[in-house]
Amino acid sequence: MLSKKTQYAFHALIHLAENVDKGPILISEIAKEKNISIKFLENILLELKNAGILGSKKGKGGGYYLMRAPKEIALARIIRLLDGPIALLPCVSLNYYERCENCKDEAVCGLHDVMSRVRDASLKILENKTLKDLVTKS
Amino acid sequence: MLSKKTQYAFHALIHLAENVDKGPILISEIAKEKNISIKFLENILLELKNAGILGSKKGKGGGYYLMRAPKEIALARIIRLLDGPIALLPCVSLNYYERCENCKDEAVCGLHDVMSRVRDASLKILENKTLKDLVTKS
DNA sequence: ATATAGTCTACCTTTTATGTAGGATTTGTG
DNA sequence: CACAAATCCTACATAAAAGGTAGACTATAT
Numbered sequence: 001m002l003s004k005k006t007q008y009a010f011h012a013l014i015h016l017a018e019n020v021d022k023g024p025i026l027i028s029e030i031a032k033e034k035n036i037s038i039k040f041l042e043n044i045l046l047e048l049k050n051a052g053i054l055g056s057k058k059g060k061g062g063g064y065y066l067m068r069a070p071k072e073i074a075l076a077r078i079i080r081l082l083d084g085p086i087a088l089l090p091c092v093s094l095n096y097y098e099r100c101e102n103c104k105d106e107a108v109c110g111l112h113d114v115m116s117r118v119r120d121a122s123l124k125i126l127e128n129k130t131l132k133d134l135v136t137k138s
Numbered sequence: 139m140l141s142k143k144t145q146y147a148f149h150a151l152i153h154l155a156e157n158v159d160k161g162p163i164l165i166s167e168i169a170k171e172k173n174i175s176i177k178f179l180e181n182i183l184l185e186l187k188n189a190g191i192l193g194s195k196k197g198k199g200g201g202y203y204l205m206r207a208p209k210e211i212a213l214a215r216i217i218r219l220l221d222g223p224i225a226l227l228p229c230v231s232l233n234y235y236e237r238c239e240n241c242k243d244e245a246v247c248g249l250h251d252v253m254s255r256v257r258d259a260s261l262k263i264l265e266n267k268t269l270k271d272l273v274t275k276s
Numbered sequence: 277a278t279a280t281a282g283t284c285t286a287c288c289t290t291t292t293a294t295g296t297a298g299g300a301t302t303t304g305t306g
Numbered sequence: 307c308a309c310a311a312a313t314c315c316t317a318c319a320t321a322a323a324a325g326g327t328a329g330a331c332t333a334t335a336t
Contacts, residue, residue: 002226004294010249011240033238040295046314058313059303072195084273088140097148102172110272111148114213114263125252134248134331142325164281178326184283196282197334 008036008083009044010134013078014089016054017070017131024063044082051081071133076123086126087119094119144220145181146174148272151216154192155208155269162194162201182220189219208269214261224264225257232257 003009011034019025031038037068046066048054055067066073079086080095087093091100092115103109140148149172157163158269165183169176183202186192193205204211217224218233229238230253241247 001223001228003292007227007240014249024312036240037295039297042313043295049313056313057303058301059305059309061304062302062312064313077148085139089145090139102145103172108274109330113153114267114271118260118263121263123257125256125259129252133252136246136248146313162281166281175326177328180282181326187282194282195334196280197336198280198334199335200333201279202282 002079003083005040006079007046008034008041009048009078009082010075011036012041012045012046013053013066013073014134015076016064016066019134020066020070024061024065026063026129030064048078048086053078053081066131070135075129075131075134076125076126081124085120087115089115092116092119096135140217141221143178143182144217146172146179147186147216147220148213149174150179150183151186151191151204151211151269152272154202154204155273157207158204162203163197164201167201185220186216191216191219204269208273211269212265213267213269213272214264217264224260225253227253230254230257232261 010071012030015030015033016025027042028038045054045056046119049064050055053067054064054066056062062138084091085096087096089100089111090096090098091106091109091112091116095138100112102135106112114133118124152170153162153171165180166176168183168275183192183194185196187202191205191211192202194200194202205210214224216231223231223234225234227238227249228234228236229244229247229250238244238247238250241249243249
């Protein structure tokens with residue numbers, strides 16, 4: 001399961017994508033609209049900003065906005081940023097690989113094979129779907 | 139990611155499946171073979187037993203053994219038992235569904251759609267692959 | 277009897293998740 | 307310039323989950 005942090009991030013990003021033409025959006029507006037604790041959301045948006053996904057503007061008329069077009073932001077990137085590996089096992093992760101300590105040889109591990117397939121199936125979707133695909137408002 | 143608990147369970151089950159003809163297997167043997175803390179493994183095997191996946195025999199010559207043939211035990215079942223939902227979001231889980239608190243209507247939520255697809259892609263593999271597919275020993 | 281091996285209950289430690297509090301800083305506007 | 311509106315940033319709080327340990331109890335084969 002995705003953490004609450006990542007879930008909230010997705011909802012916030014959807015809101016930003018749906019209002020991409022309205023300039024900076026207030027944290028408080030997103031929090032209210034999506035029913036998220038404002039202070040927790042603050043941390044999340046900051047993290048997205050530090051990763052270069054969002055930009056922000058301080059002071060009156062300020063808020064957060066997307067740094068790129070929604071179609072440029074793959075869902076996998078958000079998950080990896082906030083939740084880490086998408087794979088079910090560390091020994092099968094592309095971006096956060098760790099050697100398996102329980103099997104003697106990963107090359108002949110049946111678990112390794114199956115979990116690689118699950119990873120590939122998930123990534124095929126998460127790498128190709130973007131924020132734009134999450135927006136339903138016309 | 140799967141929890142350590144589930145990862146250990148898979149490795150233990152693989153060992154049991156590979157030695158299915160040798161009668162009950164000692165916890166200590168599995169722990170040693172797979173490099174798992176014996177006491178932690180004890181808890182895990184007990185949980186698998188209470189779920190009807192394993193049987194056990196006490197006393198000398200005792201140990202744990204599979205209650206069904208390896209090909210009868212789907213990987214999804216193990217994950218659900220020890221880790222809970224396979225889906226990435228609660229609102230998309232088949233077995234542990236919870237309503238989404240951040241969107242007004244799941245039916246028109248783009249996130250819901252994408253995550254359902256990821257779930258289906260994962261389940262297609264995890265429901266059809268069994269313990270037997272994890273065994274590599276001849 | 278006795279040693280073996282699982283059963284059960286309770287506890288412990290560390291990390292992660294999920295926030296909360298509040299002051300510092302930047303910026304637009306009158 | 308003063309002020310209010312926002313984000314920025316650091317630190318803390320709290321609870322749950324993960325991961326593991328300890329030890330007494332019970333059943334069984336020999």
